[in-house]
Amino acid sequence: MKMSTDTLSATAPAVEGRPPTADLTPPYLYRMPFRRQYSRHVLFQMFVLGALAAGLLLWNFDFLRNVYLENQLTNVGWLINGGIVALFLLGLARIVALLRFYQREEQALEQFVEDAESGMQDPADRAPASLITSRFDAMRALHEASVPTDQGALAATLTASESTRASVPKFIANILILTGVFGTIVALSMALIGASNLIGADAADVTGMGMVVHGMSTALSTTMTAILCYLFLGYFYLRLTDVQTNLVAGIEHVTTHYLVPRFHVTEKGVTHQLAGLIRSLQSVVGQIAQERASLLSAEERLFGAVTEERSRQERLAQGLEEIQDLLREGFRLPDQRP
Secondary structure: OOOOOOEEEEOOOOOOOOOOOOOOOOOOOEEEEEEOOHHHHHHHHHHHHHHHHHHHHHHOHHHHHHHHOOOOOOOHHHHHHHHHHHHHHHHHHHHHHHHHHHHHHHHHHHHHHHHHHOOOOOHHHOOOOOHHHHHHHHHHHHHHOOOOOOHHHHHHHHHHHHHOOOHHHHHHHHHHHHHHHHHHHHHHHHHHHHHHHHOOOOOOOOHHHHHHHHHHHHHHHHHHHHHHHHHHHHHHHHHHHHHHHHHHHHHHHHHHHHHHHHHOOOHHHHHHHHHHHHHHHHHHHHHHHHHHHHHHHHHHHHHHHHHHHHHHHHHHHHHHHHHHHHHHHHHOOOOOOO
């Protein structure tokens, strides 16, 4: 089944009057090497192939009944085949759980990219706890601690961490063939025991021949069960590793084009930030000069008002003295001034 190769694109509108700096939103168009909903496609493919396998089993039910159910002298075949199927179902359940987990991680990555393109300064606030938010928090912590960010070390740590998640299906896929070989050896041993019983037995005794037939039938059934389970589980284990690689590639791409420009400190970035700081200081100095000129103008106006008020008070005092002199002369009062 052909998988969709849709890719995410990260675009950022240009801001007038502001050069491309260490914003979270990149100023260019980047094509992400990331297949959207890749794990969902793998789950759908697993469902379709599982339905086809179930149809084939029902179509060949008579043959399978003769091989697995009828003429079984012992329970060895059922035990070995049951163990193989149990291991297969355990590995398949683990693969399905991991695919569901990576489906949520892919959705979180897409949400993170959308929030970053919308200009959010902290896209991790809206995104749920995920691998991309852990990467964002780790780079922010390193940046706040003034520690240089080593993307290669972060990528190696993420790859190693994710490889451990698939250890169970990997182990089961590796031992399924061995379980089939083990069943074949056991069944052939049973056939040899039956053949040894034929030697010197009566012609009417068919127990030994029945054991030989039973052993060969068990060998066929265990080998066929192990091969079919291995093919199905091994294929989807490879698809699981593809999903892991796809997600890690998307996270590293987002780190390179979204997070590194924000948290990585370079000489050019420091120079640009210093130039912006100088421009801001020049603007502040201009405002301070304007305020100082305004204060000087207000001081001059205040000094003029005080001088005018003082001269007015002097004229008022002189007028009062003249009135006193006129009253003294009019009423012929003695001059009591010292």
